Amino acid sequence: MNKVKFFSWDNLFATLVWLLVLLFIPILTNLDFISPIQSAIGDICPSDIAFSKLQDQNVIPVDTNIVIVNIGTLDRKGIAAEIDYLKQFNPKVIGIDAFFRKTKTKEQDSALSCSIQSVPNIVLVSQLKSYNEAKDSFDTLQKSNDLFAKTTCSGFANFALDENKFRTVRIFSPKERVGDSTEYAFPANVVKLYNQKAFNNLIARSKTPEIINYRRNLPKYFIIDVNDIINHNFSDSLLNRKINGKIVLMGYLGNDTSKLMTEDVFFTPLNERFIGKSRPDMYGVVIHANIISQILENKYINSVPDKYSPWIIILIIYLNMFIFSWISKKYQDWYETFSLVFILFQLFVYFLLIVYAQTILQLSLNIDNIFIAVLLTATAFEIYTETVKPFFIGFKNKVFKNKNNIVSSR
């Protein structure tokens, strides 16, 4: 009588009730005054903790392959002066994370154009626009004006931003289709010119999107500020050592690096606060630098494919239903206490699993929704066993009783 089977209709129906409860949640979160709370909770990504809390920053070395140069609010002539100054130290590639769409004054444009043309390996940024869902490609690719872009190659600098997650960057796309052609990402093209083998590895993975393996912020790169160039704060020999044969990334790091500005700055998993309001922690150009470091170091984060994650979650829920069913039949008095402790224990275990899988195995389990799913299991189980099932049994008995009455009356 009290035998509990792993495969049983009860466990299956309880899982179905859980699914129904889950479907009910969007109705609630669509209420005007609840949706902001939902979007705040949506910001949470447990694996962020692997980056922000468990990475020992003391162990991570400075990436000497990349030098980041701040362009601040310099005009085109100023940027040209920076390029001219940097090129004497023979960088292998210069990536400029700035757009030069329209022409300005002749003096400004010709200075920048001459500087860009005088350096062999320059990568400029482009921008993908108008995603065509039917074709799974972008219709438009915006590049800098031909005056600057004709002798350079370009890569798109779009970050994969979820409009519900305010300026939070967790992933990047190595390549995208634009019409019939393929456009590579800005960091991918920088790597292509620097280390073809690393670029080939990236392309061979054929994974879109890639999870960015954030390991470094400003202190882990050699930074040259606007004033450092103007005031010659670094000796030529030092700069030669740092820049010769390396990647130079030029981009905006604030008007000067000491002050955080609201322009081109983002939230990343390295942020010390993983929920709610916080200071943005990384400029766009540093995110590009992290992607480049990741490609060069071949430190990719693999992930369980999207198509498997719902099935993993359903399996876990079914297992929960089986355990609840077993406990409620074998140790009825202990069920409430056990279910509460078991749910809390599971939340803790899944949290550890997600975080440590990412830290140790470099694997994203892709089951961030498991927390809300597990929280609802006991409720769904109890609704099924104490309301739905008795109701159906009562209904069934009533129907059979009526049938028997009809048969006996005949």
Place this chain on the structure above:
Amino acid sequence: MKQKIIDVLVISVMVIFTIIILPLIMDINLLKSFKSFFEDFNISDIGLNQLRETEYPEADSNIVLINISNIDNNALFHLLQNLEEYSPKVIGLDKADDFQSNNFFQDTSSINLLNYVNQSSNIICTYILKDYSKVSGRMLSSKIGYNDLIDSVKKDYQTVREYNTYEKVNEHYVYSFAVKISENFNSKTLEKVKSRPESTERIFYKGNYKNFYSINSLESVHDLNPGLFKNKILLLSATDFLNPYKEYDKLYFTPLNERSVGRTFPDMYNIEIQANIISSLISNNYYTSMTKIEIALITVIIILLNIIIFRFTIDNYPKLYELISLLIVLIQTIIIIYLTIFCYRHYNYIIDLSMPIIGTIMSLIIFELYTESLKPIFIKAISKYRR
């Protein structure tokens, strides 16, 4: 019956105990982000930005914001002279960073400016509370008001909702910049401020610089209609509202932020918040708050009521109990959230009902835990022991 009353009381005590220890659990290092999130979370912020846009398209015509960034002290001295010719009621000068600096007084133009401010009858300057002794030595105490809003650490993750009208410094009370400005504009304001029960007031936000009259470029001051300044409050600050390159540390989170919860950028400069405070002071817009005792009382009543309803349902409709109890918790939570927003917006009444919401949820969990598990286990253990 007696047993049922004992059950209700035991469960209520357990719920209240859980509510008390929850914040302590949040102190665990890994959960600190959650703690600061919940500390900052305020239901009444939700949707306030959209409401204020329609409610106050022109927040206050008595206040004019003037950007004085990129002008030196000599130009500022002349600007003040020019503005005073237009008979403003009061001029607020936000130079808190400069007036406490020793370097500021090294040239004659700065000294001229300081003397002019001290001699003027209607100029009030800002300072930061920690610099009080330094600034008060240089300027008359009637000429200064502090503009501190929030602790510099909390500023990174908390919304500015409140301000202090006065503070105690070196055994005597000093008033805030906004109170000083408002007092100069309307002498009755100070009486009202003094009559309020607390020094901490909730800010009645009406809008940002777009909702006040703001002049972002100095040249345009001379071209404007003098009537624009007559009998007005002019707030001068080195704040370039239109510059897209905003210095993050000069900005604050306010309830008018386009995203009331979660990740966002701060949205207002100090002077914009001061304008809102001044506006609320001169137009007598105050919020009334529910006291902590009242909130605790409501929480206890809700918990007791819930437990009684759960008990009644489980005794009379055991098959429907799970569904009904869940619906009760859901509906109660939605009603509490709605009530909070409604009272805040329509009656300027602040009811922080986050504790009753937690109480509602916990009452269900602990009721089931007690009636279906702890109590039967306890009874069995006792009877076993007696045998």
